[in-house]
Amino acid sequence: MSDDHLTSxxxxxxxxxxxxxxxxxxPHRSLFRAAGxxxxxxxxxxxxxxxxxxxxxxxxxxxxxxxEYVKEGVREAGGTPLEFNTIAxxxxxxxxxxxxxxxxxxxxxxxxxxxxMANAHQFDGIVAxxxxxxxxxxxxxxxxxxxxxxxxxxxxxxxxGEHDGDPVDLVDVFEGVSQHAEGExxxxxxxxxxxxxCPGEGSCAGMFTANTMACVTETLxxxxxxxxxxxxxxxxxRDIAYESGxxxxxxxxRDVRPSAFLTRESFENAVTVDLALGGSTNTMLxxxxxxxxxxxxLTLTDFEEIAERTPHLAxxxxxxxxxxxxxxxxxxxxxxxxxxxxxxxxxTPTVDGRTIGxxxxxxxPGGRVIRDRDxxxxxxxxxxxxxxxxxxEGSVVKAGAMEPSMRQFEGSARxxxxxxxxxxxxxxxxxxxxxxxVIRYEGPKGGPGMPEMLEPTSKISGSPALSGEVxxxxxxxxxxxxxxxxxxxxxxxxxxxxxxxxxxxxxxIRIDVDAGELTLDVSPEELxxxxxxxxxxxxxxxxxxxxxxxxxxxxxxxxxxEAPELAAPEIRLEESSGxxxxxxx
Numbered sequence: 001m002s003d004d005h006l007t008s009x010x011x012x013x014x015x016x017x018x019x020x021x022x023x024x025x026x027p028h029r030s031l032f033r034a035a036g037x038x039x040x041x042x043x044x045x046x047x048x049x050x051x052x053x054x055x056x057x058x059x060x061x062x063x064x065x066x067x068e069y070v071k072e073g074v075r076e077a078g079g080t081p082l083e084f085n086t087i088a089x090x091x092x093x094x095x096x097x098x099x100x101x102x103x104x105x106x107x108x109x110x111x112x113x114x115x116x117m118a119n120a121h122q123f124d125g126i127v128a129x130x131x132x133x134x135x136x137x138x139x140x141x142x143x144x145x146x147x148x149x150x151x152x153x154x155x156x157x158x159x160x161g162e163h164d165g166d167p168v169d170l171v172d173v174f175e176g177v178s179q180h181a182e183g184e185x186x187x188x189x190x191x192x193x194x195x196x197x198c199p200g201e202g203s204c205a206g207m208f209t210a211n212t213m214a215c216v217t218e219t220l221x222x223x224x225x226x227x228x229x230x231x232x233x234x235x236x237x238r239d240i241a242y243e244s245g246x247x248x249x250x251x252x253x254r255d256v257r258p259s260a261f262l263t264r265e266s267f268e269n270a271v272t273v274d275l276a277l278g279g280s281t282n283t284m285l286x287x288x289x290x291x292x293x294x295x296x297x298l299t300l301t302d303f304e305e306i307a308e309r310t311p312h313l314a315x316x317x318x319x320x321x322x323x324x325x326x327x328x329x330x331x332x333x334x335x336x337x338x339x340x341x342x343x344x345x346x347x348t349p350t351v352d353g354r355t356i357g358x359x360x361x362x363x364x365p366g367g368r369v370i371r372d373r374d375x376x377x378x379x380x381x382x383x384x385x386x387x388x389x390x391x392x393e394g395s396v397v398k399a400g401a402m403e404p405s406m407r408q409f410e411g412s413a414r415x416x417x418x419x420x421x422x423x424x425x426x427x428x429x430x431x432x433x434x435x436x437x438v439i440r441y442e443g444p445k446g447g448p449g450m451p452e453m454l455e456p457t458s459k460i461s462g463s464p465a466l467s468g469e470v471x472x473x474x475x476x477x478x479x480x481x482x483x484x485x486x487x488x489x490x491x492x493x494x495x496x497x498x499x500x501x502x503x504x505x506x507x508x509i510r511i512d513v514d515a516g517e518l519t520l521d522v523s524p525e526e527l528x529x530x531x532x533x534x535x536x537x538x539x540x541x542x543x544x545x546x547x548x549x550x551x552x553x554x555x556x557x558x559x560x561x562e563a564p565e566l567a568a569p570e571i572r573l574e575e576s577s578g579x580x581x582x583x584x585x
Contacts (some may be wrong), residue, residue, distance in 0.1 A: 016045060019121065020042050049070055059158075070127050070241045087106055088132060110138025111141035128152045129152075131203040136210070140293075153223065156203070161196040161197040170205075174458035201233065213280075215279065229328040276340055292558060310381040311377075312379075314336070338360050338364060389520055391491060403468040422439050442476030445493060475555070485511065493555065494537075502520075
């Protein structure tokens, strides 16, 4: 800095110069000093460290430690790290009760909070630390929206637990509850499973939504090579955090923005990797939402088209035996890229300076988890889109986690107006083999909040009598840990007048995953007669959930919020005083 304390050699093009430079910014610098910053730190580039650490979510409890490595890297490269926090909801804890309505809306709150903090304080760049469903997507939405230099450090997976000599994870506990209810597991065994399935910090060990989104983020180019597959307790994860902190200053200096990475080609890469891994259906909500923030249009049709040419190559939990630690040891995503290099845009850039093709240059698949192309888990991608008169705008299913016998299935509808009603019916023994369970009014508006339904799917999948014999349909969504014939995101949703609102007990429903069809066997005339008697539901919500219900779009478009059109204000005069006001006063 020069001898004149009111000026510096700081690059005037940096965003933070707006809040640190010149005599007019003396009050701002005074506040920075009160926060503990030195002259040098005030005038260095400012890097916002967006951290979703809390003491509730296992995937986040260690992010305070990981942030220290990021900040060390930022300082080493000549920047000033300024850490702030945003929220994180634990879906497992929120599951199966009213708290799950807060889950998807939290994605928008996270995106908004990061955007607001970055703009209010004019950060030059962002390093985002996050794990788990909604939190990583929310961070990515903010990063796309802001389009300032950014890197994401995903927090890493927890190690698999062990029970009776076998690897286990959270989904095994959910399914254990069903086995316990049916007398297949006693109190002591369920307790032992509960105590061993989740051995420590990190996102749950399978290819659930958290780890799917970490893989998506790495493939989009916004996180470091192998960031997705190194675990929460791996020393390499700390190295990645440190290197990411150093790299952000290089991106700031060269003004390399997220828009350089979030291209049509990188999104196609991300979908391809998602399908090859048999990832979570939640990506079919989150990727379109992120793409929209980046000014791109990614639709269910894109998933369908890419799925037709992408084999499912890794049989990951919840359907298969492999967890994230096994994928890591098999070479991680760079090894997977080798298997599908003809399906990827290999020249897309990444934050660590390599292209996607460059990332795979020194890595070969180990051959245990990532299968050869001539020996896939399934010939086509692990996610599928189904359409038909029951889902005109589409529905989604984790096809790679279905029993082969359920890919073509016909059954009798058993309809419930909420997730809670279905769980009560299950406990009462009402659900039988051959049923197609329909849970409706659980979409973005009707839920409201589009709650996940791992508890209903686990009840069915964990039941020796019902697993492989019962399908479940909903306009809500599923956990990434869901397996079985669970078809979600049915659009339009019931609360918006979608055909799912017209299903009645006993109706025949046909599922054909290979043909991409979901059909309600009821005549158009009968459906029109039922529609004439249908009335929109009264949404019982307040606060943030009420606002979400009012603004949320269809699951087919990512369940994002759509701002209402604002009427132009009009000048009006109060007759008693002649005082002119606008219509907004």
